[in-house]
Amino acid sequence: MKVFITIFFILSTPLLSFAQSEYKLILLKDKTSSNYSIDTPSEYLSEKSIQRRKKQNIPINETDLPVSxxxxEEIKETGVEIDYTSKWLNAVLVKGNDEQIELIRNLDFVGNIASLTSKANDYFQSPNELEFNGSNSVTTTELQNKLLGIPQMHQDGFKGEGINIAVFDAGFIHRDWNSYFGHININDEYNFVGKNTDINLYHHHGYSVLSTIASYNKNEMIGTAYNANFSLYITEDVSNETRLEELYWLFAAERADSAGVDIINSSLGYFTFDNSSEDYFQDELNGKTSWISLAANFASTKGMLVVTSAGNEGNKNWEKIIFPADSPFVLSVGAIKSDMDLAAFSSIGPTADNRIKPDVVALGQLATVLSSSSNPVLSNGTSYSAPQIAGLAAGLWQRQPELTNLELIELIKSLGNNKHTPNNSYGWGLPTYDSLITSIESPLKNINVYPTLVEGKQISIHNIPQNVNDLTCNIYNIEGKNIGIHHFKSPNEIVTVNIPNKRQVYFLQIIAGNAQKTIRIFKK
Known part of the structure; x- marks a missing residue:
């Protein structure tokens, strides 16, 4: 499945002569020279972004500050071309020759320099898309929506109002916009490949993906969250497959965060590249090795829900999920057929560290989407199952705005038809809005942690249910690494878990049988 990505364009210098030029990611030591402060976030974050953090008790921290x-300017003086900056990684993406890169290496504020063959965990502890079938028969979204309980969700008044969804993709080529999208509110559009605002270029894939969420034509196409607000970004260079695209995804996520996006839909994925030295391996599907998975982890810490395709490699040599579907903090989506069997192409798990993936599934074989000619057609791919789930998530979040992004993931998994026996083909199964109405409350619902903003080394877990056995608590850091596990000795104990001294975000994953609850904590 081909990857699609976005970036925040900062500035560029004239390209002089780069016979031996190559891209490098300059990793800076600090932000001491930043013009901004965590006390004045309105200078670099939108009000919607700030409110998202407040709602989920996420503090503004140094990773929110723009790069100095x-x-x-000092890096620019070396003569390199500057493409983008990353506030989350405190990094600058440049293109330059060996002499210029050496000048940068000698700057006292530069920590490391990463090449495209580098991997995220070298520096941070922490696709083969199926083509359209070409069906020209008139079809509708009725089946795929019914499978998810969307008609009832819409009837209850939850169509995505007030939820901001970003679609990262390769292009939005279309013939007719108004017949299906004339109603929607577009907050932002940008072509990060061309560095302009023209998104009707390169490929129709993004238009097709968007149609499953946002289209509305009562007789043919009804998207799962057609009244949401949207940001549309061209992020993928369809003529190349390089690690640059992973960094573009990072920059896109930062832009989405600053703009106040709630949900990122990424019908994209990576594992092989034009230059084989950049390829990933299956033992690196651990949520912390690839740049794009690291970016997805960061996006989660900012309170955004990342929904991503599991991949279309199930009937190919790779078979497994692709990056960033390996992140423990994203909702990765596989594909089923109308008879509820798994689509042969749908990528499977587990991850390299033996976590269940994908998380859930939706209709991805013979799903109804809009083609580049703006006609409803039947098409295949987890590219089209993922955005259906993104729309379901928007309606659920509208219905229950008090949820954090991680609680929303848990809710969606709890609504799956395979929740009692999750596996590495279907995950927790097909979630339905209808199940929310009739579902039994999770036995872990009332568990809480104190404090969530930790100054010392310890926290306490309270309200452990008495009728649940075999409880465990896993502690993950921002890179997705399991840094500790606690086995509960008795159901009513107040448990103390040691937290490392390193100042960052940590995730506590509490497990009892098939029930899970993930709680975010912050180390001061």
Missing amino acids: NYYV
Whole structure:
């Protein structure tokens, strides 16, 4: 499945002569020269972004601060071309020759320099898309929506109002916009490949993906969350497959965060590239090795829900999920057929560290989407099952705005038809809105942690249910690494878990049988 990505364009210098030029990611030591402060977030975050953090008790921290302008200007003085900056990684993406890169290496504020063959965990502890079938028969979204309980969700008044969804993709080529999208509110559009605002270029894939969420034509196409607000970004260079695209995804996520996006839909994925030295391996499907998975982890810490395709490799040599579907903090989506069997192409798990993936499934074989000619057609791919789930998530979040992004993931998994026996083909199964109405409350619902903003080394877990056995608590850091596990000795104990000294975000995953609850904590 081909990957699609987005970036925040900062500035560029004239390209002089780069006979031996190559891209490098300059990793900076600090933000001491930043012009911004965590006390004045409105200078670099939208009000919607700030409110998202407040609602989920996420503090503004140094990773929210833009990269130092002074450092950027000093790097520019070496003569390199500057493409983008990353506030989350405190990094600058440049293109330059060996001499220029060496000048940058000698700057006292530069920590490391990463090449495209580097991997995220070298520096941070922490696709083969199926083509359209070409069916020209008139079809509708009725089946795929019914499978998810969307008609009832819409009837209850939850059509995505007030939820902001970003679609990262390769292009939005279309013939007719108004017949299906004339109603929707577009907050932002940007072509990060061309560095302009023209998104009707390159490929129709993004238009098709968007149609499953946002289209509305009562007789043919009804998207799962057609009244949401949307940001549309061209992120994938369809002529190349390189690690640059992973960094573009990172920059896109940062832009989405600053703009106040709630949900990112990424019908994309990576594992092989034009340059085989950049390829990933299956033992690296651990949620922390690839740049794109690291970016997805960061996006989660900012309170955004990341929904991503599991991949279309199930009937190919790779078979497994692709990056960033390996992240423990994203909702990865596989594909089923109308008879509820798994689509042969749908990528499977587990991850390299033996976590169940995908998380859920939706109709992905013979799903109804809009083609580039703006006609409803039947098409295949987890590219089209993922956005259906993104729309379901928007309606659920509208219905229950008090949920954090991680609680929303748990809710969606709890609505799956395979929740009692999750596996590495279907995950927790097909979630339905209808199940929410009739579902029994999770036995872990009332568990809480104190404090969630940790100054010392310890926290306490309270309200452990008395009728649940075999409870465990896994502790993960921002890179998705399991750094500790606690086995509960008795159901009513107040448990103390040691937290490392390193200042960052940690995730506590509490497990009892097939029930899970993930709680985010912050180390001061």
